[in-house]
Amino acid sequence: MDASMVQETEGDEDLAVCVRNLSLTLSDESGSKKVLDDLTLEVKRGSLHMLLGANGCGKSTLVRALAGLLQPDSGTISLATPHAFVFQNPDHQVVMPSVGADVAFGLGRHVYPYLTHDAVDRLTASALAAVGLEGLQARPVSSLSGGQKQRVAIAGALAEQAVVLLLDELTTFLDVGDQRGVLDCVRAAVDAGGGRVAALWITHRMEELDWADRVSIIRGGRVAFTGTPAQARGRMAAWG
């Protein structure tokens, strides 16, 4: 399968993300390793789904395959569209000097010149309100905390009407306050979406499961468990 085989799905299907039987081998000078091994994952529309796994278990490899950056050996990937990725380093997520310009950046990429300036302003204001940064359009991004930068990146995705947020370890570089702020923001975005917006939140932190609707655990290169946060905690305890 090549990267072009990442499928985009539309319409009223139940699933925002559907990965089936994905296997992927990585190679470097020290040899080859099958990092993903027959991995299957389903994320329902309207849900905040967390993918939990230990360091080195293949989470980033999966995200890079979802983004079409790595070529799987076999399997299929379907993503509802439009979808958006946000990655772990806050300083790599924002590209414009001001908050408002950054949120509007993607709108220009996708729909300009079909949107008027007023429409861009309205979408930007509404997306910033959705992530708790209402009225901060003029703020220099250099003055934001790491968590605020992540929320600006999420606002950019919401402004573009993304229906799937693919979020790779967003809290790695954040303090506890910012960590909670970003989790609250993603929870609110999913809830406000009325069943339209889903998020796949990749993490190695058990304490983040409280924000989830569903949790999948990746072990041995595959999804070894999917259930509620409470069931996931029980399973992790049983595994030791």
Ligand SMILES: Nc1ncnc2c1ncn2[C@@H]1O[C@H](COP(=O)(O)OP(=O)(O)OP(=O)(O)O)[C@@H](O)[C@H]1O
């Ligand atoms: N080019 C490569 N060749 C062989 N193995 C690799 C290569 N790149 C990464 N790996 C291995 O693949 C495995 C999965 O890496 P990956 O970065 O996807 O894990 P992760 O779960 O995201 O880890 P972390 O939480 O630390 O970011 C690791 O064991 C890593 O050492």
